[in-house]
Amino acid sequence: xxxxxxxxxxxxxxxxxxxxxxxxxxxxxxxxxxxxxxxxxxxxxxxxxxxxxxxxxxxxxxxxxxxxxxxxxxxxxxxxxxxxxxxxxxxxxxxxxxxxxxxxxxxxxxxxxxxxxxxxxxxxxxxxxxxxxxxxxxxxxxxxxxxxxxxxxxxxxxxxxxxxxxxxxxxxxxxxxxxxxxxxxxxxxxxxxxxxxxxxxxxxxxxxxxxxxxxxxxxxxxxxxxxxxxxxxxxxxxxxxxxxxxxxxxxxxxxxxxxxxxxxxxxxxxxxxxxxxxxxxxxxxxxxxxxxxxxxxxxxxxxxxxxxxxxxxxxxxxxxxxxxxxxxxxxxxxxxxxxxxxxxxxxxxxxxxxxxxxxxxxxxxxxxxxxxxxxxxxxxxxxxxxxxxxxxxxxxxxxxxx
Numbered sequence: 001x002x003x004x005x006x007x008x009x010x011x012x013x014x015x016x017x018x019x020x021x022x023x024x025x026x027x028x029x030x031x032x033x034x035x036x037x038x039x040x041x042x043x044x045x046x047x048x049x050x051x052x053x054x055x056x057x058x059x060x061x062x063x064x065x066x067x068x069x070x071x072x073x074x075x076x077x078x079x080x081x082x083x084x085x086x087x088x089x090x091x092x093x094x095x096x097x098x099x100x101x102x103x104x105x106x107x108x109x110x111x112x113x114x115x116x117x118x119x120x121x122x123x124x125x126x127x128x129x130x131x132x133x134x135x136x137x138x139x140x141x142x143x144x145x146x147x148x149x150x151x152x153x154x155x156x157x158x159x160x161x162x163x164x165x166x167x168x169x170x171x172x173x174x175x176x177x178x179x180x181x182x183x184x185x186x187x188x189x190x191x192x193x194x195x196x197x198x199x200x201x202x203x204x205x206x207x208x209x210x211x212x213x214x215x216x217x218x219x220x221x222x223x224x225x226x227x228x229x230x231x232x233x234x235x236x237x238x239x240x241x242x243x244x245x246x247x248x249x250x251x252x253x254x255x256x257x258x259x260x261x262x263x264x265x266x267x268x269x270x271x272x273x274x275x276x277x278x279x280x281x282x283x284x285x286x287x288x289x290x291x292x293x294x295x296x297x298x299x300x301x302x303x304x305x306x307x308x309x310x311x312x313x314x315x316x317x318x319x320x321x322x323x324x325x326x327x328x329x330x331x332x333x334x335x336x337x338x339x340x341x342x343x344x345x346x347x348x349x350x351x352x353x354x355x356x357x358x359x360x361x362x363x364x365x366x367x368x369x370x371x372x373x374x375x376x377x378x379x380x381x382x383x384x385x386x387x388x389x390x391x392x393x394x395x396x397x398x399x400x401x402x
Contacts, residue, residue: 030392031304044311072311158209245394
């Protein structure tokens with residue numbers, strides 16, 4: 001093995017759009033804690049082994065604060081954005097992280113999300129009705145994958161769904177790795193102004209929604225005005241972008257594995273569908289460029305010493321494809337027990353909205369495949385535009401026919 005420091009992110013193999021980059025898998029086998037080179041020339045640590053990843057997720061000697069020196073930023077635009085705006089609770093360490101997170105956990109409890117199933121089912125059926133009544137072929141991203149989670153999060157937050165075009169376009173700039181500093185600044189500024197206006201409206205006329213709750217906390221002095229808008233922005237963006245990509249990419253993966261598709265389509269057992277969703281999350285791991293941290297105190301992991309001030313990248317895809325944890329990981333197996341995957345991260349910073357994402361995926365996969373049993377790709381696989389340039393992996397378009 002050479003001492004050359006590889007560039008990161010790494011490319012996927014041609015013709016293998018669902019597999020993690022082979023270089024990352026090779027590093028996991030040969031050097032599971034290794035230096036990589038980012039866009040700015042910095043060389044943070046890439047930690048690729050499942051057990052090491054879980055250990056680091058729970059280690060208080062690492063910080064998620066992107067304002068700290070040495071933090072491994074995704075791009076210049078991300079670095080600029082973090083320097084200009086206050087952090088969201090996702091980018092806070094405890095105790096601030098825990099204090100803010102407690103303010104927004106209520107709507108995402110398993111019980112409250114379960115109560116949303118009939119509404120999510122109704123929305124899903126309506127979007128599928130519209131797709132089937134429209135042109136054939138159709139773009140599944142435009143017809144279902146993007147509008148469904150957008151509508152769901154709008155209902156939760158109390159944001160008008162008529163504005164979805166505005167916030168989707170701005171949010172997509174925010175997850176593009178190649179977005180310029182100016183583009184990112186403009187998009188985030190417009191979104192913050194929009195959320196601030198929504199919060200002011202909720203102060204005047206509160207409803208039964210999350211933005212009204214945030215407005216009340218702002219009124220009571222628990223949150224500053226900008227902090228409340230930042231929190232609303234986080235919930236709005238995170239609430240639709242990752243799930244939208246999982247819907248489209250997951251459907252495509254199932255279309256490429258018809259035996260697994262049939263198992264999801266033909267079952268009436270919700271536990272089978274729930275298990276299939278966990279396997280899809282493991283197999284695809286759409287947050288594909290890793291969680292980012294910076295070391296606060298020297299620590300040992302995987303035979304290496306990570307020094308204070310050094311960056312760390314934790315790519316969940318390599319842990320989720322570790323053979324010792326998930327035998328034959330390159331095989332999509334919806335009957336596999338994949339519940340210990342790390343698609344949502346792990347530890348105190350794991351995804352707040354994971355119960356909602358699970359619900360939406362369970363409803364969408366089973367409903368779409370059951371209602372449109374002849375669903376298939378309308379173009380060759382190599383003609384589908386994948387989001388290799390994004391923080392969240394997926395497809396820009398998914399032309400389907402039936």
